[in-house]
Amino acid sequence: MKTIITYGTFDLFHIGHVRLLKRLSEMADKLVVGISSDEFNEIKGKSSFFSYKERAEIVASCKYVDEVFSEDNWEQKKDDILKYEASIFAIGDDWQGEFDYLNELCEVIYLERTKDISTTDIKKSLSKLNKDKLEEIESSMHEIINVVKSISPQ
Numbered sequence: 569m570k571t572i573i574t575y576g577t578f579d580l581f582h583i584g585h586v587r588l589l590k591r592l593s594e595m596a597d598k599l600v601v602g603i604s605s606d607e608f609n610e611i612k613g614k615s616s617f618f619s620y621k622e623r624a625e626i627v628a629s630c631k632y633v634d635e636v637f638s639e640d641n642w643e644q645k646k647d648d649i650l651k652y653e654a655s656i657f658a659i660g661d662d663w664q665g666e667f668d669y670l671n672e673l674c675e676v677i678y679l680e681r682t683k684d685i686s687t688t689d690i691k692k693s694l695s696k697l698n699k700d701k702l703e704e705i706e707s708s709m710h711e712i713i714n715v716v717k718s719i720s721p722q
């Protein structure tokens with residue numbers, strides 16, 4: 569029985585997440601996923617749109633995933649690997665080299681990320697949409713004010 573363990577925040581679940589989990593599930597009999605808790609995200613200086621509970625429910629519902637658990641600190645990975653008897657620790661190559669120290673317990677692999685997508689980019693695009701919309705409303709307001717001024721008696 570080959571178990572792979574992986575970790576992430578998995579906020580605004582997107583195609584990069586799906587492809588990573590799919591590839592890992594194809595390499596293993598069992599895929600377990602540590603999801604960053606809200607408290608751990610705070611430690612990392614991140615804040616997610618969806619709560620831990622929601623993110624964990626979303627990832628657990630993905631057909632490539634067998635089990636999810638919460639990641640609450642940087643130090644727990646060794647215990648998790650032993651607990652789940654994982655033979656491979658895997659993560660995207662944005663973390664290249666960072667987890668080589670886990671090599672003493674299992675194989676450590678870094679997978680190529682899906683190009684041109686990340687939770688950060690999605691958040692940026694959404695906030696830009698809001699900004700554009702606000703600018704549009706502001707400009708309409710100015711037009712209305714000008715029309716009202718032009719027809720009101722001096």
Ligand code: CTP
Nearest residue numbers: 576577578584588659660681682685686687688
């Ligand atoms: N991942 C990936 N391809 C992407 C985005 C993420 O393979 N385009 C992988 C990451 O390398 C990681 C896992 O998915 O192994 C969870 O990543 P996470 O940090 O939750 O997603 P990101 O989109 O990278 O989020 P952020 O922008 O907040 O860093």
